[in-house]
Amino acid sequence: MPVKRLICITREGSAHARACHGALPGWDVCVVEHPAAARKVLSQQHYGVGLLLDSSDSADDAELERFLHQHHHVRWVGVFDAHRLVQPALRELIAAHLVDFHTLPVDTLRLQHSLGHAHGMASMATRPALHDGALRVSHIDGASAAIARLRSHIDKIAAVDAPVLICGESGSGKELAAQEIHLRSPRATGPFIAINCAAMAPTLIHSELFGHERGAFTGAMRDKQGLLEAASGGSIFLDEIGDLPLDLQASLLRFLQERVIYRVGGTRTIAVDARVITATHVDLPQAVADGRFREDLYYRLSVFPIRVPALRERKEDLPLLTDLIFNKFASERSPQLKGVSREALQAMARYDWPGNVRELINRMRRAMVLAEHRLVMPEDLDLPGVGPICPNGVGLGTSRLSAERVAIGESLARSGNNISRAARELGVSRMTLYRLMAKHEISV
Numbered sequence: 492m493p494v495k496r497l498i499c500i501t502r503e504g505s506a507h508a509r510a511c512h513g514a515l516p517g518w519d520v521c522v523v524e525h526p527a528a529a530r531k532v533l534s535q536q537h538y539g540v541g542l543l544l545d546s547s548d549s550a551d552d553a554e555l556e557r558f559l560h561q562h563h564h565v566r567w568v569g570v571f572d573a574h575r576l577v578q579p580a581l582r583e584l585i586a587a588h589l590v591d592f593h594t595l596p597v598d599t600l601r602l603q604h605s606l607g608h609a610h611g612m613a614s615m616a617t618r619p620a621l622h623d624g625a626l627r628v629s630h631i632d633g634a635s636a637a638i639a640r641l642r643s644h645i646d647k648i649a650a651v652d653a654p655v656l657i658c659g660e661s662g663s664g665k666e667l668a669a670q671e672i673h674l675r676s677p678r679a680t681g682p683f684i685a686i687n688c689a690a691m692a693p694t695l696i697h698s699e700l701f702g703h704e705r706g707a708f709t710g711a712m713r714d715k716q717g718l719l720e721a722a723s724g725g726s727i728f729l730d731e732i733g734d735l736p737l738d739l740q741a742s743l744l745r746f747l748q749e750r751v752i753y754r755v756g757g758t759r760t761i762a763v764d765a766r767v768i769t770a771t772h773v774d775l776p777q778a779v780a781d782g783r784f785r786e787d788l789y790y791r792l793s794v795f796p797i798r799v800p801a802l803r804e805r806k807e808d809l810p811l812l813t814d815l816i817f818n819k820f821a822s823e824r825s826p827q828l829k830g831v832s833r834e835a836l837q838a839m840a841r842y843d844w845p846g847n848v849r850e851l852i853n854r855m856r857r858a859m860v861l862a863e864h865r866l867v868m869p870e871d872l873d874l875p876g877v878g879p880i881c882p883n884g885v886g887l888g889t890s891r892l893s894a895e896r897v898a899i900g901e902s903l904a905r906s907g908n909n910i911s912r913a914a915r916e917l918g919v920s921r922m923t924l925y926r927l928m929a930k931h932e933i934s935v
């Protein structure tokens with residue numbers, strides 16, 4: 492039987508602590524004296540269950556509240572002096588953060604029972620593939636076939652030292668993909684420099700990218716290295732490349748052909764060894780056709796074109812991404828909030844996410860702060876045009892289809908795309924699940 496691990500916050504030497512330890516056979520207990528010490532332990536090791544023992548000093552409650560808020564993954568059980576239970580702050584803390592509580596003197600059998608229950612619940616919630624850093628191969632999260640394809644492209648492209656052009660809608664993860672290419676490439680130990688060409692003033696962009704020599708223009712008091720030079724040995728990511736002014740397109744083309752640059756006002760060539768990764772959310776071939784983008788540069792940049800799929804094309808990733816966002820921003824959430832409701836996930840699946848993952852992050856963060864229930868509800872997300880499951884104009888058939896698709900997507904995500912496990916969980920045969928996946932165009 493696997494050892495059950497427990498982190499226990501208690502004052503050393505307390506009689507209650509000794510009594511409780513003796514009463515917990517089968518548990519591997521890590522005892523710490525205060526939340527700060529527990530924080531350190533939890534940053535290094537995973538504990539599913541925690542015990543707050545004999546915290547008889549109400550002056551510590553605010554710190555304890557902050558700590559519990561941050562460590563909501565742990566199922567906490569508390570043991571308190573009965574007379575403290577009249578204190579409103581402690582009552583709120585128990586209601587918001589604990590799965591069970593006991594009063595002193597503790598009934599050890601009952602305590603064992605609630606810790607066992609907490610352990611069972613914690614093990615249900617564990618997703619090793621998400622929590623174990625060693626298993627994470629990418630920080631582009633998603634279990635959909637579209638993301639698997641993207642990761643596989645990135646793997647291949649990373650190894651080859653040629654320009655990459657990343658296309659995709661705003662907020663879909665183009666910069667993340669660029670970082671991933673860099674991190675998986677032989678240049679990973681070199682710099683990764685990201686620039687948004689649309690955000691830079693046209694008058695500055697030339698000297699920012701290529702640098703300048705002293706006296707090149709008014710205010711150029713000394714020589715300055717440009718971002719391309721700074722990226723030597725690593726990669727430079729030029730976001731919104733479609734917005735690069737035409738004269739700079741010529742300079743960039745020259746750099747790609749000759750691997751040398753001229754600083755503004757300079758006459759000597761400087762060799763630069765930087766991989767160029769570019770991204771655009773506009774249709775570059777159209778920009779070429781309109782004369783806004785050089786055709787020769789387009790072909791140079793798009794040796795390896797990759798496309799980051801929009802979130803609406805991979806809605807089966809929503810439960811997993813939502814879960815990750817919830818955990819990442821858990822410290823900002825309203826205290827009573829424990830997770831995201833099935834209804835909210837269903838509403839998300841009916842929304843098209845024009846702002847993609849960035850919009851999902853923003854809506855979730857807002858919902859987590861403003862939510863008034865234990866779970867994020869559809870109304871907390873405030874999704875435009877997404878009414879209740881069966882609003883006017885959306886028939887039962889459509890609602891059923893959408894719910895079916897979400898349920899399949901969630902189940903596949905939970906089972907790590909294991910068809911047999913997902914089919915068992917959904918209560919259908921593997922054949923039926925394959926048929927339903929084909930119907931909803933879900934692939935793993």
Ligand SMILES: Nc1ncnc2c1ncn2[C@@H]1O[C@H](COP(=O)(O)OP(=O)(O)OP(=O)(O)O)[C@@H](O)[C@H]1O
Pocket residue numbers: 630631632633659660661662663664665666667668730772848849852
């Ligand atoms: N698959 C993903 N997994 C985890 N986080 C993601 C994923 N895709 C995007 N994000 C997150 O969404 C946000 C937007 O991503 P990113 O900046 O890479 O998008 P972008 O396509 O470059 O946007 P823009 O076109 O506006 O520059 C970031 O916080 C990023 O970490």
